Amino acid sequence: xxxxxxxxxxxxxxxxxxxxxxxxxxxxxxxxxxxxxxxxxxxxxxxxxxxxxxxxxxxxxxxxxxxxxxxxxxxxxxxxxxxxxxxxxxxxxxxxxxxxxxxxxxxxxxxxxxxxxxxxxxx
Numbered sequence: 001x002x003x004x005x006x007x008x009x010x011x012x013x014x015x016x017x018x019x020x021x022x023x024x025x026x027x028x029x030x031x032x033x034x035x036x037x038x039x040x041x042x043x044x045x046x047x048x049x050x051x052x053x054x055x056x057x058x059x060x061x062x063x064x065x066x067x068x069x070x071x072x073x074x075x076x077x078x079x080x081x082x083x084x085x086x087x088x089x090x091x092x093x094x095x096x097x098x099x100x101x102x103x104x105x106x107x108x109x110x111x112x113x114x115x116x117x118x119x120x121x122x123x
Contacts, residue, residue, distance in 0.1 A: 002026045002112040004097045008082075009117030016121070017085045022097030022114055024078040032109055033100040034071055034080040038093035038119075049082060050098065062090070087121045095119050 008020040024031065035050025035058075049069035051057040057069060068083040080097065097114035 002028055002099060002101055002103065002110075004099060004112055004114035006095070006097045006114040006117045009095060009119045011120045011122065012087055014087060014089055014121055014123050016087050017083070018087065018119060019084065020082040020095055020097075020117060020119075022080045022099075024080075024099050024101070024112070027103045028078060029102045029104050029107070031078060031099055031101045033098075034078075035069065035098045036080070036082045036095055037098055038091075038095045039116075040090075040093040043093075045096065048095065051080075084119070087119075089121045089123045091119060092121050093119060 003026045004022055004024050006022045012018055033050055033052045036048040037045050038048050039045040047060055049059045049067055051069055066086045070081045072079045094116040096116045099112045100109050102109055
């Protein structure tokens with residue numbers, strides 16, 4: 001199993017910054033992708049940013065130029081970060097860490113989700 005522990009959410013004023021962290025642990029053979037989704041009240045969960053092992057990174061149009069995703073693989077930390085700058089009230093949501101990984105070389109790739117961290121941006 002893969003466990004994801006998120007941190008870094010909170011309340012910030014519009015224009016402010018936050019940095020989310022997500023550490024993956026457990027039985028991990030290979031992580032194929034890591035990223036962040038968010039879900040605002042009454043809305044569907046949406047992709048914020050995600051990166052794969054081949055180096056490709058996708059951002060939601062609404063966060064391009066403001067958010068940056070990065071990953072720390074040193075010493076098997078398997079940690080993904082989301083640096084959020086110039087935050088807007090419409091960024092308010094629960095942010096979920098996402099990992100696509102194999103637990104063994106012979107298992108299928110599975111999706112794993114963190115418990116979510118609240119980000120609230122006041123106007």
